[in-house]
Amino acid sequence: MAKTNMIMREAKRAKLVAKLGKKREVLKAKIISPTASYEEKQEAAVALQKLPRDSSYTRQRNRCKLTGRTRGVYKKFGLARHKLREAAMRGEVPGLKKASW
Known part of the structure; x- marks a missing residue:
């Protein structure tokens, strides 16, 4: 049996991914977009960096x-x-x- 705190940490990550997943996708799309200006891309990158790390899907296990x-x-x-x-x-x-x- 795994440690309870590790299981709870994973559940917390899953909640954050569900909560902020759409916002992350919108910001990533803006960064990749060829029509967006340099300033818009910079603002989107900064906003993406301000989101919690655990809201990223790849942090889940x-x-x-x-x-x-x-x-x-x-x-x-x-x-x-x-x-x-x-x-x-x-x-x-x-x-x-x-x-x-």
Whole structure:
């Protein structure tokens, strides 16, 4: 089990991304825009830098829904590799079975 504070930090990041994601996209579009003037681009860059770092989508980390583990997490299932295997053995994951050849 991961530390509770790390799991809570990740939840806080997810909230910030949901809250400020649109604003970040608008500012990034303005910076990239070929029609915007140099001053407008500079203002947008400064505004983007003033936003919290954790509001960036790339700061988020995939975590297991059951344990909070960050490594070996399958995006499709949201579980770490060992918890996915346990769930598959119990038959809780439809369409997934142990390979044998």
